[in-house]
Amino acid sequence: MSHPGVEATDRKILALLAHDGRMSFTDLGKATGLSTSAVHQRVKRLEQRDLIQGYGATINHAEIGVPLAAFISIRPIDPSQPDDCAARLEHIEEIESCWSVAGEESYVLLVRCTSPAALEDLLARVRAAANVSTRTTIVLTTYYENRPVAGPAADPEA
């Protein structure tokens, strides 16, 4: 089997909502061949099961005054300290995403700010908050972001 409890129709609904989070149940019904209330129930169920974690608007960062994006890769200065970087950095609002990774560094952050000067200030705050050294990679062009990625093809007997 493909994946426990997620069959073809649900996958289709997920794909449609990933692409347009405001799509109406009526339209979802037309697209899936189900009635409005059938999709309604399925969507509510997907939300309850946490397969849909939320809905968001995609904002044009450049136009609202945060044109500068960067990756900050970090490694602890003192390896004997507890590795709780994510918690220590959570309050910093410029951090959009936080991942721990396998590789030369322990964490990668994606941050957004207004200017190089703001980035410099942000880096200082990151280093101070988590006691880490940083390596910064500035984003030049965002070709695309958060493109919906489909799961594996549904299988017949699901």
Place this chain on the structure above:
Amino acid sequence: MSHPGVEATDRKILALLAHDGRMSFTDLGKATGLSTSAVHQRVKRLEQRDLIQGYGATINHAEIGVPLAAFISIRPIDPSQPDDCAARLEHIEEIESCWSVAGEESYVLLVRCTSPAALEDLLARVRAAANVSTRTTIVLTTYYENRPVAGPAADPEA
């Protein structure tokens, strides 16, 4: 000034929608102290101006069968070739985001797939499609992703 043509009320609407893209105009009105139709107009305007670029559902990737996320940093093998990686990679569905960056590598991709074996296959396809060498950083834990990042504080005289 803060930013041309984006004042306090619009910023608040953007923040609310970034956090909940399905919020109703009625509720947006209550939250901003405007009438339903006033927020309606403003949101439509924000969409037209491309400050709102779309709406999407946040999907639980682990649960739909793509538990493995990774960054692929790439550099061209032949620097004399045209630098059109983004276009050459666009058809690969596992790529969720594609940025060009300043630093040792030219591009960073965020990809999602089902398994290490699928990642290996994906890497081969990336290398073949764009004629590049790759460095892969596997994500261990996603602490958070796509947290709404606010723009600069609105200023008084906007």
Place this chain on the structure above:
DNA sequence: CCTGAAACGAGATGGAT
């Protein structure tokens, strides 16, 4: 650019197949 009312369409629920 805002409000308020009026018409329309979609969301939500319960009962039946």
Place this chain on the structure above:
DNA sequence: ATCCATCTCGTTTCAGG
């Protein structure tokens, strides 16, 4: 689990300030 009928509530448009 889906469908249908129903009621409710949100959306959309428009006239007017």
